[in-house]
Amino acid sequence: MKNNLESKLGTEDNYVDEESAQSLKNEKSNIERLNDKGEKANISIWLDKKSFRISLISTFTALAIVLGYLLAYLPNIELFTLMIFLSGFILGKRDGVIIGLFSSFIFCFFNPFGPSPIPLLMFQLLHYSLTGLLGAISCDYLAKKD
Incomplete structure (x- = not known):
């Protein structure tokens, strides 16, 4: 999942505009939320x-x-x-x-x-x-x- 999001964020070969990149970064931060103990929380977007x-x-x-x-x-x-x-x-x-x-x-x-x-x-x-x-x-x- 992480590699898939990173591939969507854009590389030199695959340019993504800033708005799309920001929305994908927000999506990535929603996926990797941490709970109080620092463990990954199972939260759906x-x-x-x-x-x-x-x-x-x-x-x-x-x-x-x-x-x-x-x-x-x-x-x-x-x-x-x-x-x-x-x-x-x-x-x-x-x-x-x-x-x-x-x-x-x-x-x-x-x-x-x-x-x-x-x-x-x-x-x-x-x-x-x-x-x-x-x-x-x-x-x-x-x-x-x-």
Whole structure:
């Protein structure tokens, strides 16, 4: 990957204008970010883009809602909470909480069995946002454990 980026940066044989060279240097610096301990962090360039992050949040929210409605009529089987936990595990704390809030509001307020009463809805919003947060915390814990 490094040689590929260096070849794109330009040599005597392959001239690249300054704007393209600067964008490629920024891309290279995004790839080789270091964490607090000086180790290479596994950060995707795509996660820096707001539009991509918004599409991931909406996709995970929709997936959680669909899995919740899909198994709503089967007793004691649910994938709604698992999907929120996994979204926090994959996307991080902030996005896990956002997905927990959005998906729980839509699932609990527009429920086929009727909307939840307001006090219960507030506790469900709190519970599912904490589920997304705990998914991200468990990912951090597993990363530190390794």
